[in-house]
Amino acid sequence: MADLAALRDHVYREMLDVRADREPLNANSLYALVDRFFGGNPPVSRTTFYSWLGGPTPKSIPSALLLECVPALAEILNIKEYELYHVAGVLPREIEASLSLSAAASDLRTSFQLAWRALAGVGLSSAGEALVIDRILRNDLDFRITVWPVVRGVSKPIQLHSWIVLEPVEPVMGRRRHAVETLQSLSYADRRSYIRREMITESLWCSLGLRWLPDPGPEWPYGPEPELCIEVPIEERNREPLPGASGQLGGVRLLALSAPFAHGELLVAFLAEALGFGSYDLRYQGFNSPTLDVSEANRFCRQKLAENAAGYAWSIAQTAELLNSLRDAILLSSEHHLLILLTYGSIRRALAKRTWRLSDAELRSSSRLATEIAVQVNEEKPVIWVDYEDSDYLTAPGGTRRAIDFDAMIDHVRYTAAEVLNCLYLHRNGPAVDRWGDRFDDLRYGSSSRAYIPARRSRVEWYEPRTLPRRRKTAP
Numbered sequence: 480m481a482d483l484a485a486l487r488d489h490v491y492r493e494m495l496d497v498r499a500d501r502e503p504l505n506a507n508s509l510y511a512l513v514d515r516f517f518g519g520n521p522p523v524s525r526t527t528f529y530s531w532l533g534g535p536t537p538k539s540i541p542s543a544l545l546l547e548c549v550p551a552l553a554e555i556l557n558i559k560e561y562e563l564y565h566v567a568g569v570l571p572r573e574i575e576a577s578l579s580l581s582a583a584a585s586d587l588r589t590s591f592q593l594a595w596r597a598l599a600g601v602g603l604s605s606a607g608e609a610l611v612i613d614r615i616l617r618n619d620l621d622f623r624i625t626v627w628p629v630v631r632g633v634s635k636p637i638q639l640h641s642w643i644v645l646e647p648v649e650p651v652m653g654r655r656r657h658a659v660e661t662l663q664s665l666s667y668a669d670r671r672s673y674i675r676r677e678m679i680t681e682s683l684w685c686s687l688g689l690r691w692l693p694d695p696g697p698e699w700p701y702g703p704e705p706e707l708c709i710e711v712p713i714e715e716r717n718r719e720p721l722p723g724a725s726g727q728l729g730g731v732r733l734l735a736l737s738a739p740f741a742h743g744e745l746l747v748a749f750l751a752e753a754l755g756f757g758s759y760d761l762r763y764q765g766f767n768s769p770t771l772d773v774s775e776a777n778r779f780c781r782q783k784l785a786e787n788a789a790g791y792a793w794s795i796a797q798t799a800e801l802l803n804s805l806r807d808a809i810l811l812s813s814e815h816h817l818l819i820l821l822t823y824g825s826i827r828r829a830l831a832k833r834t835w836r837l838s839d840a841e842l843r844s845s846s847r848l849a850t851e852i853a854v855q856v857n858e859e860k861p862v863i864w865v866d867y868e869d870s871d872y873l874t875a876p877g878g879t880r881r882a883i884d885f886d887a888m889i890d891h892v893r894y895t896a897a898e899v900l901n902c903l904y905l906h907r908n909g910p911a912v913d914r915w916g917d918r919f920d921d922l923r924y925g926s927s928s929r930a931y932i933p934a935r936r937s938r939v940e941w942y943e944p945r946t947l948p949r950r951r952k953t954a955p
Contacts, residue, residue: 510528513551523547547613549564561686627644633890634890638713643708662674685764685765688711688716688760720791735795740834744761746896747792747794753914761779798845806848818857819865819899820862857945865899871887874887894933900912900915900919904928906941912927
């Protein structure tokens, strides 16, 4: 549960603090400002609020309603929201102050009773959805809100992320309030910007790793695609390493390189979960543009590569433009990371073309550049090469045309992660399979220290220095 006593004590110290930007506050004056923030309808009564923060030594343990006061307290006390959530123990400390990247802990869901009741039957595993819905409802937006848990995989269903679809209610339901009419009068881009910055707030947006879904692509089951759809990362959430994780594998980090649509982000999320490593996903960094901004991504990647922080796993699965701009930084920092190269076949590449709106030449160029970087790194360091075979995750609907089965694809990403972990066990004294967590418990076999991987044509191989080929004979 959230540490509400710690949050109370922190707020108490802050309200008494004498600072140049404001006078010290007492419980009554602070409550008056909270009341004003919520337009005369605060989530807690004055008496209860005083029992938490009144007197020289507050003793009453707050209820979860204190968490609902956090937006107001943050503004009044001039503190970042994520700092208060961190004090309460429901958000890990941000990886970067301007890009607070970690996902909210599931305990926070109980603090928003209305959202919790709406979501409890859906089986969601993160509080991010509840926080977003809470902000929408508090701003008098008469929206129909639909939460889609995106779950993939047959052998072990995995919730990759959630989609929160916002649609204005039809006028026939009643009179729309002014907030909705105002929002609907804005342009498409301005509507998204207003919801993100003015309603959810930039701080919470970045803390939860939210993004506007630019194009649902082949996963969206119905048409037309939604105009306002917020993606909340679940499996691929940004996370911090567990204590002691940096000592795993001799203090290295893992870096996956590939063209887009290699599912490198999901692969490193599985690896991070098993090893207790931290991870961050370039899609969820809070960059300003609706799609990944190359200059912002370049700056972020260079900063992280220069930090040489062990105990992290992350993926750069991007176009040749970004990979080429980072080439020197990747090579300079290669002594601190173990590189994983991912390649895939022509059928997957055809789907990547439609999903990312890239040409075949652009995708091939990106894959070729990732391979060249891996070969250069392999001059002095070992490299793991993952080569996905299309036939492992194809189905034949109607018996006429083979297409990618997304559930089978997620299964094979998880199997690949297990094979990489097997390599780390054999070559880097990594943990045995019984320490990888429940994502891999179905791959344990007897007393073996390695995972049992179902038969497939995709390959995962460890290459010692100067042994990595530029191309596999079976590569498409």
